[in-house]
Every structure is written in C-alpha cells, then in structure tokens.
Amino acid sequence: MIRIVVDAMGGDHAPACNVEGAVDALQKSEDISVVLAGQAEKIRPLLEGLSYDASRLSVLDCPEVIETGESPVFAIQKKRDSSLVRGLRMIREQEADAFVSCGSTGALLVGGQTIAGRLKGVQRAPLAAVIPTAKGFSLLIDSGANVDVKAKNLQQYAVMGSLYMKHMFGIEDPSVGLVNIGTEEEKGNALTREAYPLLAATEGIRFIGNAEARDIPEGAADVLVCEAFTGNVVLKMYEGVAKTLFSQIKKALKSSALGSIGGLLIKPSLKGLLTTFSADTKGGAPMLGLNGLVVKAHGNSKKDQVSTAILQCLDFGAHDIKDKIRDAIGRLES
C-alpha cells in the first residue's frame, strides 16, 4: 500500500478538483491510500455523494492555507498548520510515501528540502519536469528548484533522472544530455565545462554529451541535466513559444476566408497533435532525492490531472525508486 498525502487546498480548482481527483485515483487503484490534507470543513461536504473505499481515505484537518504570492520561506515558518507543512512533515516522519500539491511551487520547493528532507548523500533535491518532444518526451532536471549549484549536483541529478526514467517509464538505458550552448566538450560556462567530464566519468548513466537547446524539442536526450535557472528558462520558453505560435496561427487563419475554412478542416488533426504534444498525461513534476516523493502538479490541474499525479506516486513506490536513488547516490559518494 502506497500512502499518499494530497494537498487539498492548492491550485486554481481547489479543493473541488483535488478531492475529485483523489477519489478517482482511489477507484483506479487498490494499492494506494490517500490523506486529504486541508480545511476539513471544506473537504467533507465535497466527499458527500462520492463513492470510494473509506478505509483508504482520510481527511487531515489543516486550518491554515498558504496563498499564492506569499513568500515561501515566511509562509512555511508561519503557517505550521497548513496542508503543505503538515503533509511534508508526514513524509519526514515516514508516515506517508508521497505528497502531491497543485499549490505554490516556491513553498513546495522550500518545504520539500527543509521539511520533508533529503535522502542521505543527496546535496540538492531537483525538480524534474517531463517535457514533450517529437520523439516522445524527455525529463528536464532541474527545472526549477536550485539555482547556483555545482557540477557535483548536476552529476547527482543525472543519476536520479536516469533512475526515474528507467523505472517510471521503462526506458531501459536512458540517454543523458547536458543542456549547453554548443556541442563540443569545451563549450559553455564554468559550470558546464566542469560538469561535462564529471558526467562522462559517471558509472551507471549513459552520458551522450551536450544537448543544445535548439535540439531539445526534437528529443536530444531522455534526461536533460541543467541547473534550475537554465531549466526553468527551457521550460518556460517551451510554453511561451508554443502558446504564442498557436495564437498567431489562429489569427493568421482568421484573417482570410480560405484560411478560415482551412482552419476548420485542420482542427481535428491539430487537436490530436496538441494531446500528443502535451506533458499532462505524464503526471506532475517530481522533486527527487527526498525522504519520499514530492510531486508538483500544475496549478490549473483539474480532476484528471490530480488523479494522474496521484497514480504516478504508486509507480514510484511500487518500483522502490526512493531506495534505488539512495543506493545509487551512496555508491556515487563512496
């Protein structure tokens, strides 16, 4: 049984979609139990009328709520009775295996490291994001947790990311690329120049060299290693360019009669493309290297996305990925 705490209060559609997503996940798998953490008075009415296995669902009353826009550090220190703090504390105490939140990314990242805590040997816990590519998808790690890191940290990310891709998605020998601004070893900044030989010498991963940003959308590598500033820029550019291009295409089509008709005809094909070219089906972004799995689901997650994010914790637990990460990092450091 994998024990999952769901932050019922975080996200644009909380608590309704969070509660519905949790119930949906419980219906889909008999191997999970869910703790809904949040304001009980708001959660309980939402559960009424839904059918689920009550022995695997409980509500943890957390009267305080962390709002978006609050300073993460301050919010965590002050709101000790929030779903986020209480949920992450359960991870540290090993009372739960995973924590899923659609709430404030900043608070989750700070709380993940300071409250849930890192596995022995792990220096920084990265946030990994699954991004769609022409070939399928890649894991971008670190996509937003730790800025100004050292080459050694990137090496740990490569190991953790490889294990995640292998055991979560069955990619046997995942390739690892270092996000860089050129393909040759000596290209880049001080960090990437130091990281390159370190990654090349790391046992147990398949390092294939630098991955230029230009090649990321085509699928440059299964695991894309970088520090968080770069990772976040990659992630957000992905989002931004796609959004702007689609809206510009729409505008261009509407500006002519032929375009409008053509636009109607291509709609079904484009819809299929958008579904394929979307990371939604892969669940939320995992924060790796902690005493449990912490998953950041998108802020605008609805029932289905919450359910998917919860079920990914099942796979994580079923494959003992936490233990595998701890062992691999142990070997790396010994």
Added chain:
Amino acid sequence: MIRIVVDAMGGDHAPACNVEGAVDALQKSEDISVVLAGQAEKIRPLLEGLSYDASRLSVLDCPEVIETGESPVFAIQKKRDSSLVRGLRMIREQEADAFVSCGSTGALLVGGQTIAGRLKGVQRAPLAAVIPTAKGFSLLIDSGANVDVKAKNLQQYAVMGSLYMKHMFGIEDPSVGLVNIGTEEEKGNALTREAYPLLAATEGIRFIGNAEARDIPEGAADVLVCEAFTGNVVLKMYEGVAKTLFSQIKKALKSSALGSIGGLLIKPSLKGLLTTFSADTKGGAPMLGLNGLVVKAHGNSKKDQVSTAILQCLDFGAHDIKDKIRDAIGRLES
C-alpha cells in the same frame, strides 16, 4: 560615407552570395563603401558582369580561410591573413566602421573583443539578437558572447541595448526587462538578484523589472537583458520549438484527408505569418561596445540577408550609435 568590410569567405553560400549581397547593398545606398575581404582569385570572377560603383568597392586579398569547426582562439592566432582577422584589424585601426560576417560565430566573438577591441569603459561586448514577438520584436542582449559575467556587465548591456533599439528602430523610450525565472525582485540566481536593483537605479534606461521566459514570445520588453548562456538558450529554444511545432503540424495534417485539404487552404496565411514572425528582415546580430560595429549574419544567409546586414551598418553609422554608446558608458562609469 560608412566604410564596411564584408567577410566574403564566411557562410554556407560564400563567396557567391556575399559578393552579390555586397553589390546589392551598394546599389541601394550611395552612402556606403564596401571592402570585400577574402580570396581575391575567387571574388574577382564573381564581380564580373555585375554592375556597381567601382569607386566604392574594393577587394582585400586575404589568402587564408577560417573553417567552421576550427577552434576560434587558435584560428585567430594562426590565420592572420584571413578575412576575419584582417577585417577586424581594420576596425581597430579605424580604417573601417563596420565588419559583417556570416562565418564562424566563435571566431567572430573572440576576434571582436581581442582584435577589433572594446570602446573605453566597456567591460564586455555582448552579442545582441533581434527576436520576433507577437508585438513586433525584442533585442536579446547578450545572446551568446560572454558567459559567467557580473551584474555590472548586465547594466552596460541594458544601456547599449536601449541605445540600439532607440536609434536603429526608432523606439523612443525602449523598455528593459531582466530575463529571470520569476517576476518578483528577489527571484532568480545570485546574478539576477544583484542585477535587479542595479538596473532599477540606472539612469537613462526604462527598466520594467523581470521578464519571465514564458512572456518573451509575447513581447515582454523591448530590450531583454541576460548573460550569454541564458540568452543563447532563449534564442535556441525559440528556433527549436518553432521548428518542431511546424514539422509536427505538417505531419498531423498529412495524416488525414481533411487535414491535407485544410493544410493546402491555410498555406498562404501561414506563409505570411512565417514572414512576419522572422527576424531576417532586421539584419544580423550586432556585437555592441566595440571600436566599430561587428555584425554576425546568419550562416545560411543568401544575397538578400547579406545586403540587409550591410545596410544596417549604414543606419548604425548614420546615427553615431558607437559614439552614443561610448558617451553613455562613460557617464555610467563616472
């Protein structure tokens, strides 16, 4: 008269397109003179049969050629009789006002700083790229020249970029955004956290705060300031995401009959969009803060792009942007 040296040997379509582009630029403007630097035996036959004002065109015989893939530092030290080294030396000696090349970016960046030389007070010379946005275009500075820089360097980029946007494109009071991974002042890494208050306190620029990567394609600011690693990732993600999306759209449309018909109907509209959403019409990427203008044109430039890149040097010279940069940096440092 603006004196422009054109690297006849660099680029995928050199020397033919470089020579034709130079002649085209001479025909379009009477206020420029062009030195074609490169292997005279290859250039001269290409000039035969073309009509141009011979008093404004000369050939500088440079027997050595820097190949793509050569180590920039090594190539510059060794091939002193290459078009790149000879051309940049003319900038340093004030025998020319501008140098345009479609050749090796690495060699041009190294040569720009070490041979052409920086203006007094300029600590690093950034490469600026014009990128298309939903609103028009933005100047991304530094898009690839200097990694691992200091906040002070970013401040100089902001000043240089603002002057370029104002005088080259007539944008009266260009907004300046700091490329960052969040909107609040305290967001980002050590560099951006130090740069933010510095930019906010800089006179003569209109700093509007952080620009998140996600908002760049919509047109977050006229001038986007960042260090070169980030800038290059932004630039290359732009290219990569757009390329992959368009090829995926094509594939999706071809997979159904309706899609195929629709695809034919939307072709003209999309072509218009691609033209608008292209930086080609704005010329090459200028390297700013040097003893003259150095322009990196795209490696696959054909006649028209070479001509545009040459004519942008005319605007640069006509508005005395070099002097304006030197004066502004002088005031900043005094």
